[in-house]
Amino acid sequence: MKTRDKIIQASIELFNEHGERNVTTNHIAAHLGISPGNLYYHFRNKEDIILSIYEEYARNLLLETFPQVSPDVAPLDAIILYMDAVFQAMSKFRFFYANLPVLLSKNPLLREKYVEVQKSISERVSDMMISLREADMIKFDDEELPDLVAILRLVNTFWLSFYQTQTMETDIESTVFYEGVLKILSIIRPYTTEKALPEFLKAREMYLERHNEARLAG
Numbered sequence: 313m314k315t316r317d318k319i320i321q322a323s324i325e326l327f328n329e330h331g332e333r334n335v336t337t338n339h340i341a342a343h344l345g346i347s348p349g350n351l352y353y354h355f356r357n358k359e360d361i362i363l364s365i366y367e368e369y370a371r372n373l374l375l376e377t378f379p380q381v382s383p384d385v386a387p388l389d390a391i392i393l394y395m396d397a398v399f400q401a402m403s404k405f406r407f408f409y410a411n412l413p414v415l416l417s418k419n420p421l422l423r424e425k426y427v428e429v430q431k432s433i434s435e436r437v438s439d440m441m442i443s444l445r446e447a448d449m450i451k452f453d454d455e456e457l458p459d460l461v462a463i464l465r466l467v468n469t470f471w472l473s474f475y476q477t478q479t480m481e482t483d484i485e486s487t488v489f490y491e492g493v494l495k496i497l498s499i500i501r502p503y504t505t506e507k508a509l510p511e512f513l514k515a516r517e518m519y520l521e522r523h524n525e526a527r528l529a530g
Contacts, residue, residue, distance in 0.1 A: 315346070315350065315354060316354040316355075318344055319340060319344065319351060319354055319355065319361065320361065320364055320365055320368065322340055322343050322344050323335070323340050323361050323362075323365060324365055324404070324405065324407070325343075326339060326340060326343060327365075327407035327408075328405075328406050328407045331407065331410070331411070332358075332362070332407045332408075332411055332415065333411065333414075335358075336358065337351055337352070337355075337357065337358050337361075340361070359418060359419045359422070362408075362415060362419065362422065363419060363421060363422050363425070365405065365408070366408065366422055366425060366426065367425070369401060369404075369405045369408065370425070370429045372401060372404075386447075388444065388447075388449055388508065388511055388512065388515060390440050390443065391440050391441075391444065391500075392515055394436075394437070394440060395468075395493045395496055396493075398468045399468075399489040399490075399492055399493055400489075402468075402471075402472055402489060402492070403484075403486070403489055406472060406484055409469065409470075409472040409473060410472055410473055410476060412469070412470075412473070430465075433465065434461055434462075434465065437461045437464060437465060438457060438458075438461050441457060441460060441461060442457070447508075448505055448507055448508070449504065449505055449507070449508035449511075449512075450500065450503040450504055450505060450508065451503055451505055452503050460499075460503075463499060464496060464499060464500075467492065467495050467496055467499065468492070468496070471491075471492040471495065472484065472488070472492070475488055475491070475492075485526065485527075486526040487523055487526045487527045490519055490522050490523035490526060491523065493519050494516070494519055494520065494523065497512070497515065497516050497519065500512070501516075
């Protein structure tokens with residue numbers, strides 16, 4: 313692995329473990345056993361590292377794991393794959409979600425890239441919701457779609473921050489992410505058609521089992 317990639321991966325690890333605000337470039341260099349000058353050869357400062365991390369996150373979510381709406385993927389499967397992709401990304405880059413407003417305010421270029429990516433995600437979520445409606449799995453009026461998409465993305469984006477304000481626990485276990493998925497399913501449930509209800513409940517039961525298994529394992 314190239315030094316630049318090692319710096320990115322080490323930074324993600326340290327930011328997740330200690331919190332971004334508590335980690336300096338010197339900490340990252342010491343963790344890797346390299347000189348600060350070597351680190352600065354690849355990155356100008358910590359904000360530059362965070363920007364590169366976000367670019368990896370966006371590439372991972374949009375190009376590699378975000379499901380595409382297509383005839384080959386059942387609509388409900390698409391949204392389940394979407395939730396898995398989002399919460400897996402949250403797990404890997406959890407420091408970013410835990411301190412999102414501050415990170416964006418400190419780095420205008422990061423904010424610009426973030427807004428651009430979020431527009432693309434909104435479009436894809438809208439496409440998935442429309443595909444669910446066309447498959448007669450959920451029902452909503454056209455004017456409800458923007459708010460429905462916004463609420464779904466609101467939970468995805470800020471569930472981790474919300475959770476951390478509601479408990480004295482500092483560790484983020486996998487159960488937290490499964491709880492987030494279950495919240496998303498609770499939002500969708502009132503829109504679910506009678507035809508799709510059995511499949512919807514099966515999906516919910518699957519995540520409940522995953523949550524309980526993770527809790528017992530922890």
